[in-house]
Amino acid sequence: MLREVFDVPHDEIAEAVGKSSAAVRQIAHRARRHVAARRPRMEVSRTEQQQVVEQFRAALTTGDVQGLMAVLAPDVVLVSDGGGLVPAARKPIEGADKLAAVLAFGATKVSAELTSTPVWLNGAPGALIDIDGEVAAAVSLTVENGRITRIYAILNPHKLAWLDAEAALAR
Structure with a gap:
């Protein structure tokens, strides 16, 4: 560049x-x-992506730090978007150690029921995170070499409201 x-x-x-x-x-x-x-940087099978996402979801919902460490690449980066409406990291969180601790701490501090559902967001594997049945986040994950290298967490309620809406396409 x-x-x-x-x-x-x-x-x-x-x-x-x-x-x-x-x-x-x-x-x-x-x-x-x-x-x-014009080719992708690397090819990752859909099966591999789904396995990694499932491991991430299981570790996240139980607050399992070791499970998170196993699925996060050492140089993983999390970027979150709260839209100024809900708490979110102001800067990207970098590194598996730091990110696993933050995610596990957040999961254990939720006094309500935390669940997740696998989804595809913009062609990438991800998860919807629910707290007491309400969508709290949509998380898009980039998987490379069997580990998560990038996480984009949408926390902004205005953006989350559009997840169930059917988009009308016009040309």
């Missing part, structure tokens, strides 16, 4: 990211080739 969009010289990029100029050139070359091929 720095090279293609902002025309930053390879030498400056190399210094900023702590790599050699040759390495930065090679990374840029591979990225351009990948974009030109």
Whole structure:
């Protein structure tokens, strides 16, 4: 992006990211080739995605920190959207240790019944999280190599209200 969009010289990029100029050139070359091929970064079977989501759901609803650690990639990132209406992380939460602790703590602090249902959100595996039968969050998960690498949690009640609505498509 720095090279293609902002025309930053390879030498400056190399210094900023702590790599050699040759390495930065090679990374840029591979990225351009990948974009030109228009193929996904990696293929993950639907079965594998569903298994990982099921493990995540089971660990989340029981507050099982070890179970969460087993399913989260070490460099996992959670981004949440409360829309300023409900509590949500203001910055992305990075790292399996931190995220597992936050998720497990939140699950155990819910005094009501916490359940989850597997769903597909925007073509990705995910889960609806219910508290006492009310949808509290919709969670989209990115699965790579059998682990969750990215979580996007929608907590904004205005967005959640549209989950059951049928969208009319017009062209």
